[in-house]
Amino acid sequence: MFSISFGEILLIATVGLVVIGPKRLPQAARFAGHLAGRLQRQIQSVKADINREMQAEELKDIRSIRDDFQQAARDGKAAFSSAVSGAQQTADNVAAATVAVTEEKINDGDDNGNNAAQSAATVSDNGDGNNKQP
Numbered sequence: 001m002f003s004i005s006f007g008e009i010l011l012i013a014t015v016g017l018v019v020i021g022p023k024r025l026p027q028a029a030r031f032a033g034h035l036a037g038r039l040q041r042q043i044q045s046v047k048a049d050i051n052r053e054m055q056a057e058e059l060k061d062i063r064s065i066r067d068d069f070q071q072a073a074r075d076g077k078a079a080f081s082s083a084v085s086g087a088q089q090t091a092d093n094v095a096a097a098t099v100a101v102t103e104e105k106i107n108d109g110d111d112n113g114n115n116a117a118q119s120a121a122t123v124s125d126n127g128d129g130n131n132k133q134p
Contacts, residue, residue, distance in 0.1 A: 020028050 017025055
């Protein structure tokens, strides 16, 4: 706060001795010390109150930030779940289309396979290796 050197203290004590007198100077010094202590406690109390209020405000700010992060996390989770659901549905659609195309190819292949089997049977019946049919 403010600094008082030893010389200034000595000057104040001398003026006090002259003004107050030697009999009442010890009582005045005790009273001044008592007031200084009371003032110091009041200052500490005000500082503590200010610090508590600042911490309360900081805590409110921190809680607000935490709530914002939690909301962002919930939104991100919902978006991720939606994307996963959409990807799963797309994968299911692709799998169903693949099964349908595969079954169609198998059915077309059975017709071609039957023709190939008939051709093979004809060749083996002729025995000459020519693909002539009777």
